[in-house]
Amino acid sequence: MVAHYFFPADRKPVVELIPSTGKDKALVQNLFAFYKSIGKATIVEKSSYGYAIVQIFEGLCQIAMMCLEKGLENKKQIDKVACDTLGLGVGSFNALNLTGGNPITAHGLDKMHEKLMAWLKTPALLNEAVKYKTNWNIDMKDEVVEVPAELNDRLRDELLGGNFSLASFIIDLGITNIKDLDLSCKKSLSVKVPFTFMNEFGVTKAFEAVKKFNARHPTFKIPFSLEAAAKKWNLGD
Numbered sequence: 001m002v003a004h005y006f007f008p009a010d011r012k013p014v015v016e017l018i019p020s021t022g023k024d025k026a027l028v029q030n031l032f033a034f035y036k037s038i039g040k041a042t043i044v045e046k047s048s049y050g051y052a053i054v055q056i057f058e059g060l061c062q063i064a065m066m067c068l069e070k071g072l073e074n075k076k077q078i079d080k081v082a083c084d085t086l087g088l089g090v091g092s093f094n095a096l097n098l099t100g101g102n103p104i105t106a107h108g109l110d111k112m113h114e115k116l117m118a119w120l121k122t123p124a125l126l127n128e129a130v131k132y133k134t135n136w137n138i139d140m141k142d143e144v145v146e147v148p149a150e151l152n153d154r155l156r157d158e159l160l161g162g163n164f165s166l167a168s169f170i171i172d173l174g175i176t177n178i179k180d181l182d183l184s185c186k187k188s189l190s191v192k193v194p195f196t197f198m199n200e201f202g203v204t205k206a207f208e209a210v211k212k213f214n215a216r217h218p219t220f221k222i223p224f225s226l227e228a229a230a231k232k233w234n235l236g237d
Contacts (some may be wrong), residue, residue, distance in 0.1 A: 001027060004051050006188040007099065013041045014188040016051045041187045046175040049115040050108060053184050056166050056194070057095075058108045058120075063162040064092040065123035072155055076139040077147045081155040086163055087197075089190035093136035102129045117169070119220035161213025164206045167194035168223030203229050 002018040015035050019028055028044060035042045045052055064078050072078065079091020088095075096102055106127060112120040129136070139145050147155070170181060182193040198206040207230035214222050 001031075002047075003031065006053055006184075012188045013039060014053065014184050015040045015042045016053065016184070017042055017044045018047050018051075019044065041183060043176065043180045043184050045180075046173075048173055048175040050112050052170050052176045052181055053188050054108060055112065055116070055120075055170055056163075056185065056191075057189060058105050058112070059166040060086070060159075060163065061092040061096060061101075061105055061126075062109055062120065062123060063158060065125050067155060067158055069123060069125055072151065072158075075136050076143075076145045077151065078155060079138060080145040081147055081152055082159055085156045085159045087190075087192035091138070094138045097135045097138060102126060106130045116173075117220070119217055157209065157212060158216075160201075160206075161209040161216075163194060164198060164226065165210050165213055165220055165223060167198075168210070168226035169220075171225040172223045198226075206230075 001020050001024055002016075004016040004018070006012040006014045006016075017028060017031060019025075032042050043052070048055075050058065060082070064075075064082060067078050068075060075091075075093040079093050082088050082091040090098065096105060106122045109120055109122040109126070113122070128134075167181065167185075170176065171178060176184075178195045182195050185191055186193045203226075207226055210222055210226060214220060
């Protein structure tokens with residue numbers, strides 16, 4: 001049995017439980033009761049490196065850095081568009097500064113590249129930040145960050161397509177379900193919960209965003225769960 005707390009555990013209520021065998025049913029029930037009594041939100045998952053929530057957090061960090069590597073302006077603008085588009089409390093660069101998360105994110109992306117899929121990988125910029133122990137240059141409190149409309153649209157497309165792809169990929173892995181993944185994200189990431197967001201955005205539009213993302217990132221295959229949902233949605237129109 002694994003109990004994975006999301007950092008910082010004293011403020012984030014989510015606990016991901018990964019039972020070791022089918023014989024853990026009574027233990028899972030006892031842990032559910034215990035965690036409920038101390039105000040935790042417990043999700044049962046199957047085993048996967050990165051669990052569920054970490055894959056989204058670190059995947060979004062990777063997307064932000066890939067945007068920077070492609071020359072899509074600066075970290076402040078990327079963080080601002082990420083907050084505006086995905087409802088993040090702080091952007092990925094800010095979050096990594098606040099948590100001291102560069103080393104663990106680099107390690108996690110390396111392992112997910114090895115164990116999950118080729119697209120997940122540590123960007124060169126992150127390896128450099130870890131090597132030289134540097135923080136990211138982010139906006140200061142009350143600083144107004146301007147983003148030109150064309151750049152905003154390019155960043156928004158990248159973030160939407162990547163976010164929807166990451167969430168759907170986790171469902172493809174079969175380690176959790178849509179309801180629990182939405183709950184986990186709501187309670188841990190300060191982000192628009194992915195599948196509720198997709199429904200509001202429109203499943204067909206979300207699928208189109210993912211297809212465009214896939215065209216720019218061919219090693220991130222289109223998740224079959226989202227493709228199936230989009231086909232069903234179209235048939236119902």
